[in-house]
Amino acid sequence: MLKTKALYLSAVLALGVLATAAMAQEKPVAGEVKEGSLKGKTLTLVSYGGIYQDGQAAALKEFVEKSGVTLLNDGPTEIAKLQAQVESGNVTWDVVDTDDLPPYVYCGKLFQKLDMTKLDVSKIPEGQVGECSVPAMNYGVVLMYNTEKYKDNPPKSWADFFDTEKFPGVRGIDGSGSPTGGLLEQAFKVAGGDPKAMTVADIDKAIDVVRKLGPDTIFWKTGAESQQLAESGEADMLMMWTGRAMTAVKNGAKYTPAWQDWLVVMDQMTIPVGVKDTDASYALLNAYLGKGAQEILAQQTSYTPINNDAQPKVDASVAAFLTNTPERQKQGYKQNFKFWVPNFAVAQEKWAALMAGN
Numbered sequence: 001m002l003k004t005k006a007l008y009l010s011a012v013l014a015l016g017v018l019a020t021a022a023m024a025q026e027k028p029v030a031g032e033v034k035e036g037s038l039k040g041k042t043l044t045l046v047s048y049g050g051i052y053q054d055g056q057a058a059a060l061k062e063f064v065e066k067s068g069v070t071l072l073n074d075g076p077t078e079i080a081k082l083q084a085q086v087e088s089g090n091v092t093w094d095v096v097d098t099d100d101l102p103p104y105v106y107c108g109k110l111f112q113k114l115d116m117t118k119l120d121v122s123k124i125p126e127g128q129v130g131e132c133s134v135p136a137m138n139y140g141v142v143l144m145y146n147t148e149k150y151k152d153n154p155p156k157s158w159a160d161f162f163d164t165e166k167f168p169g170v171r172g173i174d175g176s177g178s179p180t181g182g183l184l185e186q187a188f189k190v191a192g193g194d195p196k197a198m199t200v201a202d203i204d205k206a207i208d209v210v211r212k213l214g215p216d217t218i219f220w221k222t223g224a225e226s227q228q229l230a231e232s233g234e235a236d237m238l239m240m241w242t243g244r245a246m247t248a249v250k251n252g253a254k255y256t257p258a259w260q261d262w263l264v265v266m267d268q269m270t271i272p273v274g275v276k277d278t279d280a281s282y283a284l285l286n287a288y289l290g291k292g293a294q295e296i297l298a299q300q301t302s303y304t305p306i307n308n309d310a311q312p313k314v315d316a317s318v319a320a321f322l323t324n325t326p327e328r329q330k331q332g333y334k335q336n337f338k339f340w341v342p343n344f345a346v347a348q349e350k351w352a353a354l355m356a357g358n
Contacts, residue, residue, distance in 0.1 A: 030120035030307065031290015033283055039068030041280055046074045047097040047136075048176070048267075050224040051247055055300035056097070056136075056288075063287035069280070076222065078177065079110070082272055086110055091274040094281045099178045103133035103268045104337070105344045111270040118282040120289060123307045128266065134289065136267035137297060138304035140323045140332065141180060143258045144230060144238045144245050157260050158186035161237055162209055164216075169236030172229045173210065175219025178344075179351035181335035182263035183239060184210075198339050203347050207354055219355060230255050239263075246302040246321040261333040262323070266306070298322070 045060070047053040053073055064071045077098050085091045086109075096111075103111050111132040121129050128135045145155050146169070155167050174180055185195035187209035188202055198206075210217075218235055220226040223244045229235040230248035238255070240248070242262075249255060269288065271281045287293060294305035298312035302321045305312060314322070323332065340347065 028118060028120045028282075028286045030123055030286060031292055033063050033067045033287050035066055036068045038280055038283060041068075041277060042070040042072060043094040043277075043280055043284055044072040044074050044092060045095050045097070045284070046077050046093045048076045048223055050222065050227070050244070052223060052241075052243055052301055052303070055243075055297050055303070058300055059293040059297040060284065060288060061296075062292065063284065067283065067287075069284075071284075076176065079106070082110055086273050089274060091272050091276065093272055094275050094277070095284050096270050096272055097136050098133070098268045098270055100265050100268060101178060101181065101337075101340055101344055103130055103270050104341045107132035108273075110273055112273050112275075112278070114271065115282070118279070119286050123291070123309055124289065125306065125308060128306065130268065133268035133270045134285065135306040136269045136288075137294075137301070137306055138264075138266045138323055139242045140328075141174070141182065141239055141263035141265055142242055142245055142321075143262070144240045144248075144255045145258060146233060146236045146254060147256050148233075148254050149236045154256075154258065155237060156258050158183070159190055160258075161239075162187060162190045162213065164213060167237070170216045170218060170234065171213050172218045172220055172226060172235035172238035172240075173213075174226070174239055175355055176221050176223070179347050180239075180263065180265070181337075181340040181347070182265065182333055184347070185335055186261065186263075186333070195336055195339075198336065200343055200346055203343065203350055207350055211354060227251075242321045242323060243301040243303050246318060250317050257321075259328065259331045262328070262331060264323070264332040264334045 047056055053075060057073060060071060077096055079102055113131055121134060143158060143161055149169055155161060160167050184206040188195055188198060188206040190209050191205045193202055218229060220229060223241055226238060226240050227244045227248045230238055230253040231251050245257060269285055275281050289307060291307045291309045294307040294310040295312040298305045299314055302318045304322050304324045
């Protein structure tokens, strides 16, 4: 009897070890995908176009070739379009790159709460994984100015950006979608306010500072447009995504950044509610988080990789726009998430009115 019981316990333990080993083997590893696992399937990645989305496609090339998936690209990301898809039950976007706030505002409504057992987030910088999102990359919104226009008296801060008397010239502002919380906080500071004590009523004060820039303001709609404004010299000062700023300078734009209080932002990668093949979407996300994919993304866009092991090989012109160095981290300005998430809808409505000329 004792011998039989011992054999039984040994068998149970052996099965447990095998099960544990199997589970360990199935645990996702960032960047890895099974050969042919998505053959015959199609996924649509939605992002913001231009060099950034090209870089994302390049980063996912190995995933596409190995998995056998057909990867389509769409964009730009628009919350209204996604909401229409979710509400109609016909979701055609499988993985969506968004601004930093929407995944927090619409978590569980438009964006799925992520199952972290299907992702390897162990290499992502601390504090950057949300309930409904993982970071797409780290970057900044930086004040770029025309060196030939301002010469020996260049702007040094966002306060100078909003000072049209001391620094006359055409401004270029991100009008591609949601308001940039960090920019509105800087505008509120110009109005004499403290961003840490900002109230809903203060959103109007901040937007008024932007409005007072006057008719010589261009609200660019895409990253490509902002880049063109720099390369053509049409705008004298521009708020630009660092990737676009880097590319414009490499293409000969006579612009340079004022790094003080550059706005710390990161795009988010999400899976919409109602996608047709959730597991396939997770597979793409997990591949995107890999060391190799992030190195390729950084090398092609200058955006800072979000895998801590990534060591992109970049030249000096690209390295100059990476935001993860100690110096840049000290100069960065982080928006007040606790304020903007609950007040996002109000800010969006007021910003949309500004974009409509009201």
